[in-house]
Amino acid sequence: DVKVTQSSRYLVKRTGEKVFLECVQDMDHENMFWYRQDPGLGLRLIYFSYDVKMKEKGDIPEGYSVSREKKERFSLILESASTNQTSMYLCASRTQGAPETQYFGPGTRLLVL
Amino acid sequence: SQQGEEDPQALSIQEGENATMNCSYKTSINNLQWYRQNSGRGLVHLILIRSNEREKHSGRLRVTLDTSKKSSSLLITASRAADTASYFCATDAGNTGKLIFGQGTTLQVKP
Numbered sequence: 001d002v003k004v005t006q007s008s009r010y011l012v013k014r015t016g017e018k019v020f021l022e023c024v025q026d027m028d029h030e031n032m033f034w035y036r037q038d039p040g041l042g043l044r045l046i047y048f049s050y051d052v053k054m055k056e057k058g059d060i061p062e063g064y065s066v067s068r069e070k071k072e073r074f075s076l077i078l079e080s081a082s083t084n085q086t087s088m089y090l091c092a093s094r095t096q097g098a099p100e101t102q103y104f105g106p107g108t109r110l111l112v113l
Numbered sequence: 114s115q116q117g118e119e120d121p122q123a124l125s126i127q128e129g130e131n132a133t134m135n136c137s138y139k140t141s142i143n144n145l146q147w148y149r150q151n152s153g154r155g156l157v158h159l160i161l162i163r164s165n166e167r168e169k170h171s172g173r174l175r176v177t178l179d180t181s182k183k184s185s186s187l188l189i190t191a192s193r194a195a196d197t198a199s200y201f202c203a204t205d206a207g208n209t210g211k212l213i214f215g216q217g218t219t220l221q222v223k224p
Contacts, residue, residue: 004155031210042201042216043156050210058211090155100144100205102212104155 004105012111019078023091030096032074037088081112119215127223132189134218136202143205145185150199194224
């Protein structure tokens with residue numbers, strides 16, 4: 001079974017702090033994704049990565065950056081956390097090509113005070 | 114941008130009844146996927162239907178796709194309390210691997 005893990009289930013940070021959210025997958029997937037989920041807005045794509053050291057902006061990249069130094073790990077960085085970044089963050093991975101299924105981690109609920 | 118729009122936003126039924134959720138989208142797609150999310154958890158893939166397919170079954174799930182109307186429906190038959198969750202449709206429109214998710218339907222199945 002594919003396993004996608006996220007470093008924290010719950011995180012509380014202060015405004016202005018630098019925040020790292022880590023995601024690790026164990027199936028050698030090429031593609032990895034970071035989403036945020038907010039009530040009434042569904043899932044919105046922040047960044048994604050096709051392969052190591054490659055990254056592409058999603059729909060809402062402002063205030064975020066990412067790092068993919070190893071194939072299994074995709075990090076989301078909030079350079080200076082703000083209260084409007086309080087949200088549920090979901091990581092996902094998939095293989096290049098078929099099947100097109102994305103496998104999700106359990107999510108990190110981030111609260112920025 | 115939100116491609117998939119789901120209807121209804123919330124649905125409450127009794128155990129044993131069928132639940133139907135609808136999804137509409139705006140652009141041409143390669144495939145459409147349905148995911149389930151239990152409260153506070155990650156999403157789990159349920160079923161994928163390709164643009165050249167019209168209907169697909171998986172256990173108690175039945176998915177239909179009408180590309181002329183740009184819509185899909187998910188039917189859960191003989192629902193159980195354990196089916197209580199949020200259900201999302203997601204469209205795959207290109208070769209990027211990106212999915213665009215709808216806002217979801219929250220299903221409550223009362224025992």
